[in-house]
Amino acid sequence: MLIAAERLWTEGRLAEGLAVEADAGRIVALRPLGPDTPDLTVPLLMPGCTDLQVNGGGGVLFNADPTPEGIAAIAAAHHRLGTAQILPTVITDAPEVMEAAAEAVIAAMGQSGVAGIHIEGPHISPPRRGTHDPRFIRPLDERTMAVLRRLRSAQVPVLLTLAPELADPALLREAAGLGVVLSAGHTMATADQTRAAMADGVAMFTHLFNAMPQMTSRAPGVIAAAILSEGWCGLIADGIHVSAEMLSVALAARPRPDLCFLVSDAMPTVGGPDRFSLYGMEIHVENGALVNAQGSLAGAHIDMLESLRRLIAMTGMPQERAIAMATDLPRQAMGLPALSVAPGVPMRDLIALDGDLHLQDLPR
Template identity: 80%
Template sequence: MLIAAERLWTNGKLTTGRAIEIKDGRVSRFRPLGDDTPDLSVSLMMPGCTDLQVNGGGGVLFNANPTPEGIAAIAEAHHRLGTAQILPTVITDSPEVLEAAASAAIAAMGQPGVAGIHIEGPHIATARKGTHDARFIRPLDEHTLDVLRRLRGAGVPTLLTLAPELADLRLLREAADLGVVLSAGHTMANADEARLGLANGVTMFTHLYNAMPQMTSREPGVIAAAILSKAWCGLIADGIHVSAEMLNIAINARPRPDRCFIVSDAMPTVGGPDHFSLYGMDIHVKDGALVNAQGSLAGAHIDMLESMRRLIAMTGLPLERAIAMATDLPRQAMGLPPLAVAPGVPLRDLVALDKDLQMRALLK
């Protein structure tokens, strides 16, 4: 198979006018197109996205189906939409669900599309719980540390979202020492508490702006501490969770502009039906947003390629920066090796897009 790409994203930059030879389902080499007729001509060839926050997809919610089969179904639903790898995300739930999710992640490592696990809660602030169930919220404890030890002992990349102001600093540091990526989210932290978390192992902020106190002139809070830090910041770029203006502030005010990335926060409706059940409540799509019976946001109804397109539309970012925020940067934030359009890479990990950044073809 021969693919002609006007633009090619590899090794952190765009190149132009390349032909990509595919053999046995993998990239074999690059070369000039010459007089050959390609099997497929595309505007852009790039690695599939990496999404660090995927609650569900294809009608499957990880909390409700914390099994290797559940993970596989979610990963496949997102692969069809241009995401190569995900962190299946288990949100605040019972200790039994957390244990099952960890076991599923361990068993699923090595499956196509699975990069690790994201544990979002239960160690969060009740006042900023969002759609998380308050019944299961509890402080960071030895039970969760045992789960983290098991995950890291099995080599599973692990992201833990918690409220740093509520965490025992000894346990926080122990989790960081295990190699767990700690992210501040669903938090009531003020700026000083956020900086204390950063000094004790926190390296990331989960869906910046959402589920945290907002900045004011005399209370900069966790958001200002995050923006002015060198930590990683995840952002939901659906145009619903965060406005264009606030996205621009977060991206452009950073001392390290390369420390922002996008996540989908996707729920089962992505690649699936328009509703699902969470904690026994009906969640449905309304005007592009996912809402519960009270009209509150409950995750997002968006995939990563659509997030990348909306990010560019809302911020005017150059294509190169937007691609990086959907591919290379989330991987760097997790310490994962980069995906690239390079010899030896499986075709499954790549996406081909047209001039409007729409999927040109599903590569298998």
């Protein structure tokens, strides 16, 4: 089958006039279309998105089902919505839950759609815990370090979100030395504490603006330090967690335009029913937001392609830059190789989009 793309995402840019030859579910060639008549023409062909913060999907919460089967269900739900690879994200919970999640990801690394693990908490700041259960919050300790060593010995990419001001700097340095990507989040860190933590290995910021003290004229805090740094910043672009204006401010103020990426912070309602249980509390969708009984935000009800569309609508960002934030840049932040449109790549890892960036059917 010959598939022509009016635009095709390759090597970090949108190229025109290219076509993909596919056979038996895989790309066999990428070449100029030339005079050939394609079997199918699509407005945009690109690798599926990569999402570094996926708490759940398809009705499954990773914390509640930390098994290879739970991961497979979550990954499949996001794959149907245009995301090729995810980091299943386990949030603050009992140590046994984190350990089970780690073993599940180790077992699942061979299956499609799993790029590693994101451990978000429990080493966070209680005042900035959000919906994380305070019963399980604790400083970074040897038990978690053992989990990190186990994951890295199995060559699993690991993202760890923590409040760096509460962590032993020696443990931060050890974790970074293992190859764990350390991200500041759910934190009360000052700007000075943030810069010190970056010197100890923190290289990323989790859902910038959210679960952080807001910057003011005399207290720039972690947000200003993050924006002005060379660190990676994840952004939730649902229009609920962060306003369009603040997204634009953060993007404009970065020292380089390629240091921000999109995350969904998706919960089980993405590709699933409109409610689920977290720590024994019901979380439900209300006016597009996920809220608990008190009306507080509890994760996000959005997938990566919808995030991409909203980012462009809210900021006026060119499509090329926005696509990078959903594909190549999160992978660079984790040290993962880029997903490419190239010979040998399974067609299931590609997505076709129409002119409004909605999914089109693509032969697999």
